[in-house]
Amino acid sequence: MISTVLPLLSNQLFEHAVRSIVIILIGIPITYVVINEFVRRSCRVKGFDGPTNWPLVGNIPDIKYNAAEKYREWSKIFGDVYQIQLGNVPVIVVNSAESARKIFGQNSQALSSRPVFWTFHKVCLMRNANQNKDDRRTFGSWVQVLSNTAGTTIGTSPFNDSLKRRRKGAASALNKPSIATYISHIDVETKDFVKEGFVNGKAGLAGVDPMPMIQRLSLSLSLTLNWGTRMESRDDPMFHEITEVEEAISLFRSTTGNLQDYIPLLRLNPFSAGSVMARDMRRRRDVYLTKLNKDLDDRMEKGTHKPCIQANVIQDKSAALNKEELTSISLTMLSGGLDTITTLVQWSVALLAQRPDIQNKAVEEIGKFYSNEEPLCDAYDDQKCEYIAALVRECLRYYCVLRLALPRATVKDVMYEGKLIPAGSTIYLNAWACNMGKPKLAATGTQKLG
Known part of the structure; x- marks a missing residue:
């Protein structure tokens, strides 16, 4: 049959070249x-x-404009847990606190991994010469393009032994005794932020753009807590470099900004602007990470370093971390700090600017707690001023830092209400929808924002 068909196709191709090309051009995409x-x-x-x-x-x-809110709307039709399709990738979306407790709370080990995304991790599978002696299957090794020298953050890494070591190392630097050594850093940065706003705003008489101040606060906190070095001025060239690069890299995790993560056909584009940008951001990130790590190493060698997360991790010999894993922990603190603090503080400042009643109440409660001796809470009060603690928690709830929490990948089968979510599935937690449920009012009577 093949010997009969091939000559016929060959004749058709030569005798009706135009028609054949048109058929091929139409037929291949349809197929x-x-x-x-x-x-x-x-x-x-x-x-x-x-x-x-x-x-x-x-x-x-x-979901082009507001994915979290769209997922929340769909939950009214399809229930708290349903399935969407992002290109070729099916995703389970969890939209309520109760369903989150059942899926995430009861299956923490099964949900300990993260999905690998084409743009953010930028991986390609290479053949490895090593073979398993039992079944002779060829293994692959993941080569990361965006993160091959800097490493991924803890929150974006697929589960493996390295991730376990990094989590252990981070935990040793983030336990309660270690955190107590960082409080003085936090106090300096927050007071500097308040002072900067007070001075630039002429004690409330002049309008001021708070964003540059918030960015400096976020970056300086991240650098101080992790490397023990401050970012004292927005005029420092490193300030602009780090904020620009980290903001660009955070966009690589965007659902709708990186269509090649979900549509394999787009990965064939050899001139992908996203891939070029990813390589450039990786190169620029390596420069300042190398500088920050080297400066800390020098201070540690001289014995002049201040208590910080990176130093605590390095000194924890039980963690047995290599250079790439140490860098991964640094990136976790840097990226996480910039994203979370900047978002929360900017929205909270916007709220307070429009709600002088909340401002006045906050000042009044601080005055009651400290008998009017201090205009600010003491750095070591451990959230004892209940109104301020409730206000911060309410801002965290309403101005959700990550509306869609970083996606999870299941490493084991998960059961939810008799339905199977198989290992290897991608799950999104819609934190925005969970927070927009009906939480109980705080005991202090703090008014809800929405």
Whole structure:
């Protein structure tokens, strides 16, 4: 049959070249779409309903502007836990505190890993010469392009032995006794932030843009806590370099900003701007990480370093961390600090600027607690001023730092209400939807923001 068909196709190609080319140009994309749709549907998690999705792109067009809120709206139709399709990747979305307790609280070990994304991790599978003697299967080794020298953060790393060592090392530097040694750093930075706003705003008589001050606060806190070095001025070139690079890298984790993570066809583009930018950001990040680590090593050798997370991790010999793992912990503290503090403080300042009643109440409560001796809470009061503690928690709830918590990947099967979420599945926790439920009012009567 082949010997008959091939000559016929060959004759058709030469005798009707234009028609053959048109058929090929139309036929190949159609064939790809048909095969890809079969692959997409076969990957879906059985038993979980979800919104209708488009060919190739899935539900990506539906979540272009506010994914967390869209997921929350869908939960009213499909329940607290349902399934979406992002390109070729099926994703289980968890949208309530109760379902989060059941899935995450009861299956912490099974959800200890993170999915590998094409853009952020930028991995390619290379053949490894080492083979397993039992089954002779060729193993692959992951080579990271964005993070191959700097390492991924703890929060974005797939589960392995290295991640366990890094978590152990970070835990030794973040336990209660260690945190107590960092309080003086936090006190200096927060007082500097308040002073800067007071001076630049002429004690409330002049308008001031708080964002540069918030960015300096966030970066200086991250540098001080992790490396024991301050960022005293926004004019420092490193301030602009770190904030620019870390902000760009954080976008690589964006769901809708990196379509090649979910649509394999887009990965064939050899001129991908995202890949070029990822390499450039990696190179620039390596420069300041190397400088920060070297400066700390020099101070530790001279015995002039201040208590900080990186020094505590290095001195914890039981963690047995290599250079890349130490850098990963540094990145975790740097990236996490910049993202979380900046977002929370900017929205909280915006709230207070519009709500003088909350400002006045906060000052009044601080005055009661300290008998009007201090305008600010004491650095070591351990959240004993209840109104301030409640206000901060309410800001954390309403101005959710990560509306969609970093995605998880299951390393074991997970059961939810009789339905199976198989190992290897991707799960999103919609923290925004969980926080927008109906929490109980704080005991102090702090007014909810929404």
